[in-house]
Structures are given as structure tokens and as C-alpha cells.
Amino acid sequence: MSTSTDRTSSTRTAPLWRLVAEREITTRIREKSFILSTAFTVLVIVAAIVAASFFQDRPSEKDVAVVGAEASAVVSAASKTPVAESDNLTLKAKVVDDADAARAAVRDGSADAALVPTDDGFRLIGKKSVDDTLQQAVSGAAARLTLEQNAAAQSVDLSTLESGTATKTQLLEPAPENAGAREAAAFVMVILFFLTALGFGMTIAQSVTQEKESRVVEILAAAVPIRALLWGKIAGNTVLALGQVLLMVAAAIVSAAFAGQGNLLADLGPALAWYVVFFVLGFGALSTLWAVAGALASRQQDLTSTTLPAQMLLMIPYFLSFAGGDAVREVVSMIPIVSTIIMPGRMAEGSVPAWQIGVAIGGTLVAAVLLVRLGTAIYERALLRTGQKLGYREALSIEGT
Structure with missing residues (x-):
């Protein structure tokens, strides 16, 4: 008789947890705060990508007041230096009568800087500061033109004089293309994971505690097995969190494509896909801890302490992803659960050995199973x-129920 009852209960558990999950999803998506926060986050992502694309490598032009033909020639040559071309900087010479007029042009803002000849070369004048790229370009051009003039005056072949002075740079571990954009993408991945997991996690804990305070959970437990309540909350909130993450990723992809960042999108495509996978694994494992934290609390004020373990599992990798060195991040990115936050960022920044990804996923899967088992036992006893x-x-x- 007991065996028959257990089997009936087992067959009813699966559809019941689905009903709990559907309740969690439908209740949340009807909340205006959830809709508005999701829409706001998506808009921020779109705006950030479009703005970054607009300002990235945007050509700039600066006026330099010059006195004399030599200073004008230096400014014209400065625009062709490698440092100016790499920053898309164009320098435009603005001829003035004398040094006083050059200083006046800088002071009233009609010129960004001024170049005036001196007895031993040139003087570059700025108001409060001089743009670094402008200074490097002008200094390099002035040195080059002066050297050519001095060599010609001494009947010296400059090309022969410079023979053997070239220095070439070889990088043993060169940074990938779009390194800056990749680092920015990794930064955003960590931030979104942290905020999404923390936000949805606290929602799980608060809802469980609220149901305990209002005694609603006693009514639910009379009709639904406690284990089904737990699984339904985990499944429902994981679906909601995943849906929000997918929406953000889709917004980022569409925005990048619209902004003409096709090459960057191709580079980050695999990392974005793995980000979704790691998020599901990480949040699915952590959601058990959030639910347990809600079950352990008797009122909302207790959540500050009961949610601490889950918060620490988010906080530690969050800070290590920014403050830790490459070696530290490499090791930590393979630690179960913690890896789900750091590993996608590493993959966005560059290539990661397949075995390290395998260790991170395998370890997290094992940890998730153990956390779910332990969490289920605590949840059933404490709810x-x-x-x-x-x-x-x-x-x-x-004693277990």
C-alpha cells in the first residue's frame, strides 16, 4: 500500500512543479517593475554599444597656431606621423603674426595649441594642458624635419646615417584584435551576471520568506509536495533570468550589427554563446541557495544573514574578475560555481584552452548536483x-519530513 502511494506521489510531482514554475513566471512578468527594469537594461546596452561605436576611432581635427614657415611645415608633417594617424588626428596650421598672437589664439580658444620657433628649436604652447597625441606628433615631426635640415646643411646622407638604427617589436603573446572592445565586453558580462543573479536570487529568497510570513506556504504545502515547490521556484526563476539574459544578448548582437561592428561580433560570438551556458549552470546552482536562505528566515530582516553564503559566491568572483591578476583569474575561472562568472569574460578577452572550459563546466555540474541535493534536504526541513x-x-x- 505504501509503495503504491509513493508511486502516485512521484508521478504527481513532475506536473506540480511545472504548475509552480508557471505561477512564478506569470506572476513576475505581470509586474510593472520587472518589465520596466528589463526594458531599461536593454536600452542601456543598446545605447552603450551605439555610443561606443560612434565615438570609436572618430576622426578629430585640432588647430595649431604657428609662427613662420618652419613651424607650419612641422604641423603639416605632424599629421602624417604614425601616432597621429593611429588616433585619426589631423592637425591644421593656423598662421599668425608673432608669438604674442599665437598665445592669444590659445588663450581665447581659437587654437588648441601654438608652435613658435625659438633659438634652439620650437616651443609648443597650450592653455592648461596639451593633448598627448598632439604633443607626440608635433615633437616627432619637429625632430625629423630639423634633423633632415641639419643633415642637408652638412652634406650628410641621412639614410646612410640612419642605417642600422631601426628597431622592430616582436610580441611573444600578442593581444587579440579589438583587445579594448573585448575587455569592455568581458566587463559587461561580469556586471550583468552579477546584477541578474543577485536580483533574481533575492527575489526567490524574499518570495519564500513572504509566503512563510503570510502562512501561504502552509496552504501550498498541503496540496503540493515541498520538493515540488522548491523545484518549481528554481525552474520558474531560472527561465525568467535566462529569458532576460537572452534578451540582453540579442539586443547587444543587433546593436553591434547595426553599428557596423560585424568583425567584433564574429570574435565575440562564441563567448556570448558560452556566457548563456555558464549563466544557466551558475544561476541554477545558486538559486537553490537563495531558496534555502528564504526558508531559513522567519521574516524579511533575517535575509541579510541567511543570504550571505549565496552573496559571497557572487561577490568573491566579482571582485577577483577586476582585481585579480591573469594567473589568479585563470585558476579561479576553473573553480566550480565561481567559474560561471569569470570564465565567459576570459573567453571574451581571448582564447581559452578547451580543457579549462571542460574543467569549469564539469566541476560546476557536480557542484550543482550536490547543492541541489543539500538544498532540497534543508528546504524540506526548514520551510x-x-x-x-x-x-x-x-x-x-x-528530522526530515
Whole structure:
């Protein structure tokens, strides 16, 4: 008889947890705060990508007041230097009568800088500061033109004089193309993972505690197995979080394509796909801890302490992803659960050995199974306990229901 009852309960658990998950999803998507926050986040992502594309490598032009033909020639040559071309900087010579007029042009803002000849070369004048690229370009051009003039005056073949002075740079581990954009993408991945997991996690914990405070959970537990309640909350909120992440990724892809960043999008495509995979694994594992934190609390104020383990699993990798060195990040990115935050960022920045990705995924899967098992045991023991906050050890010591 008992065996028959257990089988009936088992067959009913699967559809019941789906009903709980559907309830979680439908309730949340009807909230205006959820809709507005999601829309706002998507708009921020779109605006950031479009703005970055607009300002990236945008040509700029600066006026330089010059005194004399030599200074004018220096400014014209400065626009053709490698440092100016790499920054898309064009320098335009603005001829003035004397040094005083050059200083006046800088002071009133009609010129960004001024170049005037001196007894031993040139003087570059700025108002409060001089743009670094402008200074390097003008200094290099002035040195080159002066050297050519001095060599010609001494009947010296400059090409022969410079023979053997060229220095070429070889990088043993060159940075990938679009390194700056890749680092920015990795930064955004970490931020979005952290905020999304924290936001949805706290929602899970608060909803569980709220149901305990209002005694709604007692009504639900009378009709639905506690384990089904847990699985339904995890499944429903994971679907919501995944949907939000997919929406953000889609917005980023469409915005990048619209902004003409096809090459960058092709480079980041695999990292974005893995980001979704790691997010599902990480959030699915952490959501059990959030639900348990809600079950251990007896009121909303208790969540500050009961959610601490889950918060630490988010905080530690969050700070290490920014403050840790390459070696530290490489090691930490293979630690279970923690890897789900750091590994996608590493993949966005450059290539990552396949075995490291495998270790990160395998370890997280094992950790997720263990967390779900442990979390289920605590949740079943603590959910119906009211009156005071419970600790993890205290909850495990309670006889299972």
C-alpha cells in the first residue's frame, strides 16, 4: 500500500512543479517593475554599444597656431606621423603674426595649441594642458624635419646615417584584435551576471520568506509536495533570468550589427554563446541557495544573514574578475560555481584552452548536483518552521519530513 502511494506521489510531482514554475513566471512578468527594469537594461546596452561605436576611432581635427614657415611645415608633417594617424588626428596650421598672437589664439580658444620657433628649436604652447597625441606628433615631426635640415646643411646622407638604427617589436603573446572592445565586453558580462543573479536570487529568497510570513506556504504545502515547490521556484526563476539574459544578448548582437561592428561580433560570438551556458549552470546552482536562505528566515530582516553564503559566491568572483591578476583569474575561472562568472569574460578577452572550459563546466555540474541535493534536504526541513531564524546546521538536524 505504501509503495503504491509513493508511486502516485512521484508521478504527481513532475506536473506540480511545472504548475509552480508557471505561477512564478506569470506572476513576475505581470509586474510593472520587472518589465520596466528589463526594458531599461536593454536600452542601456543598446545605447552603450551605439555610443561606443560612434565615438570609436572618430576622426578629430585640432588647430595649431604657428609662427613662420618652419613651424607650419612641422604641423603639416605632424599629421602624417604614425601616432597621429593611429588616433585619426589631423592637425591644421593656423598662421599668425608673432608669438604674442599665437598665445592669444590659445588663450581665447581659437587654437588648441601654438608652435613658435625659438633659438634652439620650437616651443609648443597650450592653455592648461596639451593633448598627448598632439604633443607626440608635433615633437616627432619637429625632430625629423630639423634633423633632415641639419643633415642637408652638412652634406650628410641621412639614410646612410640612419642605417642600422631601426628597431622592430616582436610580441611573444600578442593581444587579440579589438583587445579594448573585448575587455569592455568581458566587463559587461561580469556586471550583468552579477546584477541578474543577485536580483533574481533575492527575489526567490524574499518570495519564500513572504509566503512563510503570510502562512501561504502552509496552504501550498498541503496540496503540493515541498520538493515540488522548491523545484518549481528554481525552474520558474531560472527561465525568467535566462529569458532576460537572452534578451540582453540579442539586443547587444543587433546593436553591434547595426553599428557596423560585424568583425567584433564574429570574435565575440562564441563567448556570448558560452556566457548563456555558464549563466544557466551558475544561476541554477545558486538559486537553490537563495531558496534555502528564504526558508531559513522567519521574516524579511533575517535575509541579510541567511543570504550571505549565496552573496559571497557572487561577490568573491566579482571582485577577483577586476582585481585579480591573469594567473589568479585563470585558476579561479576553473573553480566550480565561481567559474560561471569569470570564465565567459576570459573567453571574451581571448582564447581559452578547451580543457579549462571542460574543467569549469564539469566541476560546476557536480557542484550543482550536490547543492541541489543539500538544498532540497534543508528546504524540506526548514520551510514550515516559523517563529525564529534557523541556521544551516540547525535545519539539517531537524528530522526530515
